[in-house]
Amino acid sequence: MEPFFRRHPRKTTQRKNAPRQGCEECLLPLMPEWGILLPVSRGCRLKNGSTPGYFPLTPPGVRKYAGPKCRHGHLLPPAVWSFKPLPLIYLRGMSGKKVPAIGIIGGTGREGSALALRLAQAGFSVAIGSRSEQRAAAKAHELATALRSVGLSPTITGEANAQVVQTSDVIFLSVPFPHVLDTVPELSLRPSMVVVDTTVPVRFERGKAEFVEVAGGSVSEQLQARIPDVHLVAAFKTIPARILNDIDTDLDCDAFVASDSEEAKRTVMTLAARVSGLRPVDAGPLQTARALERMAGFAIDINLRHKIKSARFRIVGL
Numbered sequence: 001m002e003p004f005f006r007r008h009p010r011k012t013t014q015r016k017n018a019p020r021q022g023c024e025e026c027l028l029p030l031m032p033e034w035g036i037l038l039p040v041s042r043g044c045r046l047k048n049g050s051t052p053g054y055f056p057l058t059p060p061g062v063r064k065y066a067g068p069k070c071r072h073g074h075l076l077p078p079a080v081w082s083f084k085p086l087p088l089i090y091l092r093g094m095s096g097k098k099v100p101a102i103g104i105i106g107g108t109g110r111e112g113s114a115l116a117l118r119l120a121q122a123g124f125s126v127a128i129g130s131r132s133e134q135r136a137a138a139k140a141h142e143l144a145t146a147l148r149s150v151g152l153s154p155t156i157t158g159e160a161n162a163q164v165v166q167t168s169d170v171i172f173l174s175v176p177f178p179h180v181l182d183t184v185p186e187l188s189l190r191p192s193m194v195v196v197d198t199t200v201p202v203r204f205e206r207g208k209a210e211f212v213e214v215a216g217g218s219v220s221e222q223l224q225a226r227i228p229d230v231h232l233v234a235a236f237k238t239i240p241a242r243i244l245n246d247i248d249t250d251l252d253c254d255a256f257v258a259s260d261s262e263e264a265k266r267t268v269m270t271l272a273a274r275v276s277g278l279r280p281v282d283a284g285p286l287q288t289a290r291a292l293e294r295m296a297g298f299a300i301d302i303n304l305r306h307k308i309k310s311a312r313f314r315i316v317g318l
Contacts, residue, residue: 100168101167102126103168106180107127108135108136116139118251120156127157128158170193172236191230195232197234198237209301233261233268234256236255239255240300240309253314254280258287
């Protein structure tokens, strides 16, 4: 799809007969094809004269979703914020491609619930998995309520782990280390399924974070050895759960994605690109998870040492 404009906010290039709706502050026209909702703040005027409030540009039959924001807080289409050409996932009914259903094993924990919140905010259908279906349903209701309070219509369900695996296209593993190593063999993962490992081998003792050396080099490599038939991807390891859980805070960081499967890596990078404030970065083969897990441990130590909660990484110059 040809974009309506270039990336620079002050240099807009519109096609002939293109709609002129857009933010007068940013001078960014909007793309109705993407189904963007523009939350208009007080005092902000649109070029078409609309009053403040929610300005839907969603065609009939297309699900609305939240996307990245400009510096004025307005939601923008992916053509504005993509740093590199990525295989964007289109909404159902727009290009014939299906938006993948996401399942999170260990979704009731801090990391899992924070991931579910951000992915649901980005417009994905998310299933929270747990050993207790009641606990998963309660967490799903809690997250859905939080997103509805800001005007979104999320699709979040809570189910047992086995059911989540059966109904999801992409599985996220957010079970704490070392329990994730015992949990994975119990899951009936389908061959060639994309599985995202977010685990970091860190142990907390007396207010300090201690990185745990694991056999095989990294947790991700251990998991791949235990489930060789799936496409394992190491991602989201370096992003703090606290900031993921705060939807009012812009992430403004990189999501490093590593895998031996190029197709699975592209799939996860596309998912990450839909999350507001995240820039997906190709980190190479799965062996890179060794460095990513140590980076995560370092960020945790910085947070504890300086009494902050938001230390994270962004590559400068890329």
